[in-house]
Amino acid sequence: MKTEKLVIVLLVFSLFFSGCNNLVGIRKNQLIVENLENNILSSHENSKNKKLTEEEAKLKSLELLEKYLNIKLYLTEVKCYINFKDGSEIEIKSNREKVDKSFISKFENSNSVFENGIFSIYYTSRKDDIKQEFTGSINIEINAKTGELLSLNLYNFSSSKAFSGIGTIEESEKVAKEFIEKNNIGNIKNAKLIEKHKSVFSKNKYIVYKFTFQDSKDSNKKVFISMNGKNISSISIGIMNYIYD
The missing domain is CATH 1.20.5 (Single alpha-helices involved in coiled-coils or other helix-helix interfaces)
Structure with a gap:
């Protein structure tokens, strides 16, 4: 048992x-x-x-400069400054007419800009480098997450590789329109001119033509572009025309 x-x-x-x-x-x-x-x-x-790292943002900006304007820069040959703006730090230009939240939200890229923030990259020539490819400075702003171009400004810029030529406002308009459509700037495939004007600076007879284009089928897609004759001097995509640098 x-x-x-x-x-x-x-x-x-x-x-x-x-x-x-x-x-x-x-x-x-x-x-x-x-x-x-x-x-x-x-x-x-x-x-x-x-988000992109600072180094990734710099490299992306260099790619965009070469892709859109055929400007090839090397970080070792220029001075470079970079700044990140979080969405909460972005300031709207208050002196613009009808600039309020409902107006800003209409731009196609507004949500992405405020959600992801902006990298602002500033390039300037080295005064001690006599072999430099360009003189002046360039400021380029990109989406901090996607790396997409948001704005571009050339200041007193000249380069042996930049396209040139002085033309009429009609010729500049044609160049600007073709540039936007060819490169799908601001996701615009068929650009429609909605505004243009001419500015003349008497000191050196510097002429700037300013144009506003929008997509023919979507008014929320806008590009603001300035031309010095046939040369592009600045681009602002959508909301960027209303943001402080």
Whole structure:
């Protein structure tokens, strides 16, 4: 009898521990699955919120300059300053007419700019470098997450590789329109001119033609572009024409 009881007790303990081991095994598997899911969600969230680094932003800006204006710069040959503006730090030019939240929100790129922020990269020539390819300075602003071009300004800029030529306002308009459509600036495929005017600076007879284009099918897509004859001197896409530099 004692032997039979001992066998029964051992069987009960065996079944108990076996059951516990199975439960522990299941819990371990559940933990592994939960950890994997958490890691995937965390990785997706980080990827969703990830901004460009300063070095990535610089390289992207150089790519855009070469792509759109055939201006090739090297970080080792220019002075470079970079600044990041978070969406909460972006200031709207208050002296513009009808500039309020409802007006700003109409631009196609407004949400992306405020959500992702802006990298502003400023390039200037080195005065001590007599072999430099350009003189003057360039300021280019890009979306801090996507790297898309937001604005571009050339100051007292000259380069052997920049296209040139002085023309009429009609000729400049044609160059600007073709440039926007060819490069899909501001996601505009078919540009419609809605405003233009001419500015003359008497000191050096410097002429600037300013144009506002919008997509023929979507008025929320706008590009503001300035031309010095046939040379592009500035570009502002959508909301950027109303933001302080």
